[in-house]
Amino acid sequence: xxxxxxxxxxxVFMTMMAQGQAVTEAPKTTVLPVKKxxxxxxxxxxxxxxxxxxxxxxxxxxxEQCDKSWGGDNSFFIRRGRLVFSGNVHxxxxxxxxxxxxxxxxxxxxxxxxIRDAYADIxxxxxxxxxxxxxxxxxxxxxxNMQSSQNRLTLDRNDALNSAVANERDLGVMFxxxxxxxxxxxxxxxxxxxxxxxxxxxxxxxIYNGQTANRAEANNNQHIAARVSYPFEFKNGQVFxxxxxxxxxxxxxxxxxxxxxxxxxxxxxxxxxRVAGSMILYPKPFGLQAExxxxxxxxxxxxxxxxxxxxxxxxxxxxxxxLKIDQQVVLPFxxxxxxxxxxxxxxxxxxxxxxxxxIGVEWQPFKNVEVxxxxxxxxxxxxxxxxxxxxxxGNLLRLQLQxxx
Numbered sequence: 001x002x003x004x005x006x007x008x009x010x011x012v013f014m015t016m017m018a019q020g021q022a023v024t025e026a027p028k029t030t031v032l033p034v035k036k037x038x039x040x041x042x043x044x045x046x047x048x049x050x051x052x053x054x055x056x057x058x059x060x061x062x063x064e065q066c067d068k069s070w071g072g073d074n075s076f077f078i079r080r081g082r083l084v085f086s087g088n089v090h091x092x093x094x095x096x097x098x099x100x101x102x103x104x105x106x107x108x109x110x111x112x113x114x115i116r117d118a119y120a121d122i123x124x125x126x127x128x129x130x131x132x133x134x135x136x137x138x139x140x141x142x143x144x145n146m147q148s149s150q151n152r153l154t155l156d157r158n159d160a161l162n163s164a165v166a167n168e169r170d171l172g173v174m175f176x177x178x179x180x181x182x183x184x185x186x187x188x189x190x191x192x193x194x195x196x197x198x199x200x201x202x203x204x205x206x207i208y209n210g211q212t213a214n215r216a217e218a219n220n221n222q223h224i225a226a227r228v229s230y231p232f233e234f235k236n237g238q239v240f241x242x243x244x245x246x247x248x249x250x251x252x253x254x255x256x257x258x259x260x261x262x263x264x265x266x267x268x269x270x271x272x273x274r275v276a277g278s279m280i281l282y283p284k285p286f287g288l289q290a291e292x293x294x295x296x297x298x299x300x301x302x303x304x305x306x307x308x309x310x311x312x313x314x315x316x317x318x319x320x321x322x323l324k325i326d327q328q329v330v331l332p333f334x335x336x337x338x339x340x341x342x343x344x345x346x347x348x349x350x351x352x353x354x355x356x357x358x359i360g361v362e363w364q365p366f367k368n369v370e371v372x373x374x375x376x377x378x379x380x381x382x383x384x385x386x387x388x389x390x391x392x393x394g395n396l397l398r399l400q401l402q403x404x405x
Contacts, residue, residue, distance in 0.1 A: 037089040037090075040087040040088055040089060041085055041086065041087040041089075041095075042085075042086055042087050043083065043084070043085055044083075044084050044086075044405065045081075045082050045083040045084055045404075046080070046082055046150045046402055046403060046404045046405065047078065047080065047081045047082070047102075047403045048078070048079040048080045048081075048102075048149070048401070048402045049076065049077070049078055049079070050067065050069060050076070050077045050078075050155070050398065050399065050400045050401075051075065051076050051077070051398070051399045051400075052067065052069055052071075052074065052077070052396060052398045052399075053074075053075060053396070054396065054397040054398075054399065055375075055395060055396055055397040056394065056395075056396040056397075057394040057395045057396065058071075058392055058393065058395075059071055059072060059073075060394075061378055061380065061392040061393065061394040061396075062392075063156070063159075063380070064346055064382075065159060065163060065166070065343060066155075066156035066157075066159075067079060067155065067156055068104050070398075077110075078102040078110070078111060079102060079155075079400070080100060080102050080149060081100060081101035081102040081111070082098055082099070082101075082116070083098070083099055083101070084096070084097070084098045085097045085098075091123075091126075092122060092123040092124075092128075093120060093121070093122055093123075094120065094121040094123075095119070095120050096117055096118075096119055096120075096121070096137075097115075097117065097118050098115075098116045098117040098118075099114065099115055099116065100113070100114050100115075100116050101113055114214060115136065115214065116136075116167070116169060116213070117135075117136060117137050117138075118135050119133050119134060119136060119137040120133070120134055120135060121133050122134065127180050128180075128183070129177060129178060129179055129180060129183070130175075130176075130177050131175070131176050131177075132174070132175055133174040133175070133176060134173050134174075135171070136169055136170065136171045136213055136214075137169060137174060138168045138169050138200070139165045139168065139169065139170050139172075139174075139206055139223075139225055139247070140174065140200055140201075140204030140205075140206055140225055140226070140227035140245060141161070141164055141165060141225055141227060141245050141246075141247055141274070141276065142161040142162070142164070142245065142276055142278065142291060142293070143229070143241070143243060143278040143280055143289070143291060144157050144158060144161060144197075144289070144291060144316075145157065145161055145162060145164070145165065145168045146168075146197040146198060146200050147195065147196070147197045147198070148190075148197075148198060150402070150404065151190060151195050151196065152195065153195060153318070153320055153331060153333045153335075153362055153372070154318070154333065154358055154360070154374060155372060155374050155398055155400055158291070158314075158315070158316040158335075158337045158339075159314065159337060159339040159343075159352065159354045159356075160291075160292070160293055160313075160314030160315045160316065160337060160338070160339040160354075161276055161291055161293050161314075163339070163341070163344070163345075163352075164247070164274050164276075164293070164295075165212055166212040166213070166345040167212060167213045167214075168213075169212070169213035170209050170212050170213055170223070171208060171209050171213070172206055172208025172209060172222065172223075173206070173207055173208075174204060174205065174206045174208075175204070175205040175206070176199075176200060176201030176203070176204050177201050177202060177203045178199065178201040178203070179202070182202055182230075182231065183199050185231055185233060185239070186199040186200075186231070187199060189231070189239065193322075193329060193364075194239075194282045194283055194284070194287075194322070195282070195283065195287070195320075195331075196282070197229075200227070200229070201227075202228065202229065202230055203226075203228055204225075204226070204227040204228075204229075205225070205226050205227075206223075206224070206225040206226075206247075207222050207223070207224055207225075208222060208223050208225070209222060209223070210222060210223035210249040210250070210251055210272065211251070211252065211254075212345060215254075218252035218268075219250060219252050219269055221249060221250045221269075222249065223247055223248065223249030223251075224247060224248055224249065225245065225246070225247035226245065226246060226247070227243065227244070227245035228243060228244055228245070229241060229242070229243030229244075229245075229278065230242060230243070237284060238282070238284050239281075239282040239284070240279075240280070240281050240282070241278070241279070241280040241282070242277075242278065242279055242280075243277070243278035243279075244275070244276070244277050244278070245275070245276050245278070246273075246274060246275035246276065247272075247273070247274060248271075248272070248273045249272050250269050250270065250271060250272060251269070251270055251271075251272035251297065251298065251344050252267060252269050252270075253268040253269075253298050253307060253344060253348075253349050254268065255345070255346065255347045255348070256268065256307070256347075256348055257347060257348055257385035257386055260305065260385035260386065261305065262300075262305055262306065262307060262348055262385045263304070263305060263306040263307070264298075264306065264307040265298075265307070265309075270297060270298040270307075270309055270344070270349075271296055271297070271309060272295075272297050272298075272344065273295050273296050273297070274293050274294065274295030274296075274297075274312075275293065275294060276291060276292060276294075277291065277292055277293075278291045279291075283320055283321060284322065285321055285322040286319075286320075286321055286322075287319070287320045288318070288319055288320075289316075289317070289318040289319075289320075290315065290316065290317040290318070291315050291316060292313075292314070292315030293313070293314065293315060294311070294312070294313045295311070295312055295313075295341075296309060296310065296311050296312065297309070297310070297312055297341065297342055297344050297349070298310075298342050298344050298349035299341055299342025299349050299351050300342060300348040300349050300350055300351045300384050300385065302351065302383050302388040302389070305385060305388075307342075307348060307349050310341065310342060311341070312339075312340060312341020312342060313339075313340055313341065314337070314338050314339030314340055314341065314354070315337070315338070315339075316335060316336060316337035316338075317335070317337075318333060318334070318335040318336075319333065319334050320332065320334075321333075327366065328364060328365050328366070329362075329363075329364040330361060330362070330363055331361065331362040331363075331364075332360070332361045333358075333359075333360055333361070333362070334357075334358065334359050334360075335356075335357070335358040336356070336357050336358075337354065337355075337356050338355050338356075339352055339353070339354040340352070340353055340354075346384070347384045347385075347386065348384035348385050348386075350383065350384045351381075351383045352380070352381065352382050353380070353381040353382075354378075354379075354380050354381075355378075355379045355380075356376060356377070356378045356379070356380075357376070357377045357378075358374055358375070358376050358377075359375050360372060360373050360374035360375060361373055367404065368403060368404050368405060369401070369402070369403060369404070370400075370401075370404070371399075371400070371402075372398075372399070372400040372402070373397065373398075373399055374397070374399075374400070375395070375396075375397050375398075376395065376396055376397075376398060377395050378392075378393065378394060378395070378396075379391075379392075379393045380392050380393075
């Protein structure tokens with residue numbers, strides 16, 4: 001009997017040991033902690049420092065739209081100081097916030113904090129091919145307007161298309177669509193240093209205030225914009241992008257020389273319409289970039305001291321070359337631009353006639369540093385009620401150091 005009992009006890013003990021060993025050897029399931037939304041946010045930015053006084057032949061020549069340190073008694077100038085906070089706070093929600101620490105509050109007060117971008121992308125599908133963008137962001141009009149100043153070769157955007165949307169941005173709702181492979185191509189054109197515009201869709205639609213970024217709506221009449229831009233990738237790796245875009249709305253001219261008794265439309269409201277074409281051959285290694293727009297908008301009339309509804313037109317052409325020397329990149333460029341028309345956001349919808357030629361080079365000794373030398377030959381007539389006769393010509397060498405981080 002004892003032998004039987006001992007045998008049973010031994011069997012039970014051995015069974016328990018086997019079960020314990022099985023439990024010990026069983027693989028453990030690792031539960032990864034769910035990331036909180038703020039752990040998905042990334043931070044990057046860049047800073048641009050300029051000096052515009054070398055070889056200057058006319059200190060009265062300037063460009064309010066381009067660079068307020070151009071002309072006058074200006075010297076060293078922080079053109080941009082940007083930080084970008086971005087990331088996915090949900091599988092279908094992406095946020096992007098970009099403040100600028102180098103905004104100018106007036107001609108004598110610089111480096112004020114101002115929001116440039118503050119928006120959320122809400123994707124309608126898992127591939128994120130269809131998305132709504134809500135908040136303050138770039139208006140889909142023009143390639144160079146979409147192109148970040150961190151990537152652009154020339155120091156300033158062209159007058160012709162950039163005068164359509166001051167600071168390129170406004171508050172509203174945008175809709176973008178692009179197939180996954182095209183979204184990846186848009187991103188690659190930027191990451192490979194080919195001066196891409198970024199991902200603003202193959203198709204872009206927008207409804208926005210129309211008074212431009214960081215300005216309150218003035219007439220409760222929203223602007224509407226549409227853009228189609230398609231990149232063609234050839235077997236040899238070359239990429240060519242063609243686009244067409246346009247917008248319409250009513251703009252209220254708010255900056256008017258009341259002391260000069262300027263005559264303008266009731267409530268300062270004018271029809272604001274444009275259409276533009278874009279063509280870009282990415283630099284592999286030779287590149288070409290050209291855009292042209294026509295339209296109508298407010299423009300100061302020196303003969304009658306009035307702000308009239310007038311036609312406008314203008315554009316630019318740029319040629320450049322992508323040269324790699326060891327780990328360094330050198331990008332020589334030449335750009336010609338012209339514009340005839342008013343600039344709605346400036347005093348009295350200032351009347352302009354612009355002819356500029358820029359010859360320069362960008363040097364990237366390493367990824368975090370870019371140096372640009374831009375020799376500008378300029379002829380500009382820009383007239384308002386305060387200066388009804390103001391035609392300036394001149395040359396200057398402009399320098400910029402950009403730090404990327």
